[in-house]
Amino acid sequence: MNLGLNGKTVVITGGAGGLGSAMALAFAKEGAKVAVCDLRGAEQGAEALKEQGFSARGYAFDITDITAVKGAMAQIASDFGTIDVLVNNAGINVGPDERKHVDEFSDVWWERILKVDLDGTYHCTKCALPYMKEGSSVVNISSIVGMIPLRNQCAFAAAKAAVINFTKAVAMEVAPQGVRANVICPGTIGIAITKALWQGNGAMEGLLSHIPMARQGSPEEIANATVFLASDAASYITGAVLPVDGGWTCGGFARNF
Numbered sequence: 001m002n003l004g005l006n007g008k009t010v011v012i013t014g015g016a017g018g019l020g021s022a023m024a025l026a027f028a029k030e031g032a033k034v035a036v037c038d039l040r041g042a043e044q045g046a047e048a049l050k051e052q053g054f055s056a057r058g059y060a061f062d063i064t065d066i067t068a069v070k071g072a073m074a075q076i077a078s079d080f081g082t083i084d085v086l087v088n089n090a091g092i093n094v095g096p097d098e099r100k101h102v103d104e105f106s107d108v109w110w111e112r113i114l115k116v117d118l119d120g121t122y123h124c125t126k127c128a129l130p131y132m133k134e135g136s137s138v139v140n141i142s143s144i145v146g147m148i149p150l151r152n153q154c155a156f157a158a159a160k161a162a163v164i165n166f167t168k169a170v171a172m173e174v175a176p177q178g179v180r181a182n183v184i185c186p187g188t189i190g191i192a193i194t195k196a197l198w199q200g201n202g203a204m205e206g207l208l209s210h211i212p213m214a215r216q217g218s219p220e221e222i223a224n225a226t227v228f229l230a231s232d233a234a235s236y237i238t239g240a241v242l243p244v245d246g247g248w249t250c251g252g253f254a255r256n257f
Contacts (some may be wrong), residue, residue: 001105001233002175002215002232003030003228003231003232003233004157004231004232004233004256005027005030005031005032005085005227005231005232006031006032007010007031007033007080008011008029008031008032008033008071008082008084008085008094009032009033009035009080009081009084009085009127010024010027010033010034010075010084010085010086010087010230011033011034011035011062011073011086011124012024012027012034012037012087012089013037013038013084013087013088013089013090014037014038014090014091014118015034015036015037015038015042015045015057015087015089016036016038016039016040016041016042016044016095016162017038017090017191017256018047018189018191018219019047019089019090019141019186019189019191019219019222020036020045020089020133020194020224021036021045021218021219022218022219022220022222022223023089023222023223023226023227024036024045024056025052025054026050026220026222026223026226026227027049027223027227027230028049028055028056029054029087030055030227031174032055032084032232033056033080033087034046034049034054034055034056034057035056035057035058035076035080035083036057036058036243037047037049037054037058037059037060037061037063037072037090038058038060038198039060039061039062039090040060041064042058042059042060043058043060043160045058045170048059049080049202051105051179057076057124057219059072059076059078060077063090063116063119063120063121063123063124064090064115064116064119064120064121064123064196064234066123066126066127069123069124069127070127072127073124073127073128073131074127074131076131077131081248082126082131082132082133082173083131083132083136083138083186084132084133084135084136084137085136085137085138085139085230086124086125086128086132086136086138086139087138087139087140087141087226087230087232088120088121088124088125088139088140088141089236090116090228091116091117091120091141091143091159091160092112092116092117092119092237093113093153093156094106094109094113094114094153094156097151097159101151101245103152105152105154105155107251109155110154110155112146113155113156113159113167114155114158114159117156117159117160117161117163118159118166119161120162121166122166124142125138125166125170125181125245129179130177131173132174132177133177133178133179134177134178134179135178135179135232135233136178136179136180137179137180137181137182137229137230137231138167138179138180138181138182139176139182139183139184139226139229139230140163140166140167140181140183140184141162141163141181141183141184141186141222141226142160142161142163142167142183142184142185142241143160143185144185144186144187144243144249145157145160146159146160146162146164146185146244147161147165147185147241147243147249148249149161154230154244158181160185163183164183164185164241167182167183167239167241168178168181168183168239170243171238171239172239174237175238175256180235180237180238180239181228181238182234182239182240182241183240183241183242184222184225184226184229184240184242184243184244185217185219185241185242185243185244185245185246185249186215186222186244186245187211187243187244187246187248188208188211188216188245188246188248188250189216189217189218189219189221190216190217190218190223191219201217205257210253211245211248212246212248212250213246213247214246215246216246216248217239217244217245221244222244225242225244227246229242
């Protein structure tokens with residue numbers, strides 16, 4: 001199947017992290033030119049792709065600073081000529097020690113998570129769209145927690161639920177210009193942050209017992225879904241919410257946590 005990504009410019013925020021680096025490699029393998037965007041490690045992420053013979057550049061900026069985002073998107077468009085795909089992957093969540101009931105939840109963490117996970121997605125989308133033409137695509141990364149909240153993660157649940165509806169709103173608005181917008185909701189994925197979140201006291205074993213496929217997903221499985229939604233193979237899909245979770249949400253299992 002020809003995914004139509006060869007020569008396209010793909011911008012990935014959080015592109016140097018666990019999921020982001022897998023996405024960057026997956027797009028690069030399809031012939032895309034990759035803009036690896038991250039607060040830290042962007043140049044190293046791009047260099048790793050270039051060492052494998054792929055086309056990539058690194059861009060370090062803070063997605064919570066809309067002035068910085070505007071400048072970065074303009075620079076990317078200037079360097080590559082256009083922006084064909086935007087993947088809003090960057091995001092944060094609280095660690096195990098900060099997972100608390102809503103009446104004890106940190107106001108600092110509330111503001112920080114909403115600023116990165118929601119505002120950052122808005123900033124990057126707003127600033128990239130002027131450079132996107134017919135056939136372009138936005139893929140936002142939410143979470144199954146945005147569909148069925150988990151206890152003691154009120155900020156993450158709120159931000160990721162908002163990303164879902166934000167994506168649908170964008171999809172409606174940009175469809176007349178031939179631009180698509182979709183959202184992926186990963187389940188539990190085998191990266192460092194997931195290990196930290198579910199460590200100790202049999203937490204991981206309990207988690208896996210509620211997933212029909214009885215395993216964590218891999219970064220590559222999220223990357224593959226992202227590539228699909230961004231590609232010509234998904235040309236009639238917009239405003240879609242795609243859980244990639246091993247079946248976790250199909251029976252409402254998340255409510256048990």
